[in-house]
Amino acid sequence: MVAWFGLRGIGTLYYLAYAIGEGVGRERGTELWKLALTVVACSIVVHGISLTPLLDTYERALERRKQRAARGREANV
Numbered sequence: 855m856v857a858w859f860g861l862r863g864i865g866t867l868y869y870l871a872y873a874i875g876e877g878v879g880r881e882r883g884t885e886l887w888k889l890a891l892t893v894v895a896c897s898i899v900v901h902g903i904s905l906t907p908l909l910d911t912y913e914r915a916l917e918r919r920k921q922r923a924a925r926g927r928e929a930n931v
Contacts, residue, residue, distance in 0.1 A: 862893070862894065862897040863894045863897065863898070866890050866893055866894055867890065867894070870886055870887065870890045873886065874886070
């Protein structure tokens with residue numbers, strides 16, 4: 855879950871700021887900002903769309919795990 859909802863936006867902006875600070879140049883820096891903001895916006899959309907289905911799947915898996923654990927405890931009694 856953490857890998858899916860990682861730090862795409864902050865990481866992208868951090869590395870972009872680092873590159874610009876190292877002297878990428880004004881024209882290239884402008885292109886990189888546009889690209890970075892597009893990537894971050896797409897990431898927000900994709901993660902927003904996939905959040906509910908992914909969490910539903912995760913909750914079902916947790917429920918199955920709890921049920922198996924409960925059956926295991928009952929069998930040991």
